[in-house]
Amino acid sequence: MQKTTAAIYNAFKKRMPALQCCEESIKEAFYILRESFLKGSKLLLCGNGGSAADCQHIVGELMKSFILKRPIPPEQRQLLRETFPEESLSDQLQGALPAISLISHSSLYSALLNDVGGDLVFAQQVYGFGKEGDVLLAISTSGNARNVILAAKTARAFGMKTIALTGRSGGGLAALCDIAVKVPADETAAVQEYHQPVYHALCAMLEAEFFAAPQ
Numbered sequence: 659m660q661k662t663t664a665a666i667y668n669a670f671k672k673r674m675p676a677l678q679c680c681e682e683s684i685k686e687a688f689y690i691l692r693e694s695f696l697k698g699s700k701l702l703l704c705g706n707g708g709s710a711a712d713c714q715h716i717v718g719e720l721m722k723s724f725i726l727k728r729p730i731p732p733e734q735r736q737l738l739r740e741t742f743p744e745e746s747l748s749d750q751l752q753g754a755l756p757a758i759s760l761i762s763h764s765s766l767y768s769a770l771l772n773d774v775g776g777d778l779v780f781a782q783q784v785y786g787f788g789k790e791g792d793v794l795l796a797i798s799t800s801g802n803a804r805n806v807i808l809a810a811k812t813a814r815a816f817g818m819k820t821i822a823l824t825g826r827s828g829g830g831l832a833a834l835c836d837i838a839v840k841v842p843a844d845e846t847a848a849v850q851e852y853h854q855p856v857y858h859a860l861c862a863m864l865e866a867e868f869f870a871a872p873q
Contacts, residue, residue, distance in 0.1 A: 705803075716757065720754070720861055781812040784809045
């Protein structure tokens with residue numbers, strides 16, 4: 659972990675003392691994600707309702723600049739300039755950490771709901787998109803959402819790493835995943851209020867690790 663990354667993690671710990679119980683699991687989730695991105699793999703995310711919105715939020719923080727500027731590498735800038743000199747793509751594109759929200763494909767989602775049922779809407783996408791070395795971030799406030807659990811089972815079966823983001827009990831999901839971040843709340847809204855600072859910290863740490871100037 660780089661110095662900038664560690665500083666973000668330490669600031670998070672000071673700012674959110676109520677999440678002290680989750681500190682080690684958050685750190686382990688970071689290491690899993692960092693290793694996957696270093697190897698050129700990607701992150702898949704799934705959840706229902708407010709957790710579905712969180713999936714899209716996370717993708718927005720990872721796929722473009724969150725806190726830091728992310729200029730693309732010089733060799734890629736040069737390639738864009740040589741290939742399309744009339745465009746300013748080399749100055750506009752930003753560094754990205756590849757992440758796909760599985761709740762964002764509405765036509766596929768509706769077809770799966772109609773043809774096979776809601777329980778498989780995430781598992782089918784994990785099967786189609788996922789590869790060994792990828793990571794699934796499965797978000798469920800109760801830890802018992804059936805479609806999220808089936809997605810985690812599919813990911814595990816095909817060699818993906820799995821991270822759960824849940825409430826206090828973890829439900830059935832926590833036991834299936836490599837790491838479970840179980841925030842100290844039970845009521846749905848309270849769980850979701852804790853989830854946001856957790857994933858903001860992870861996104862900021864990952865951005866610092868890949869895009870901050872070396873310390």
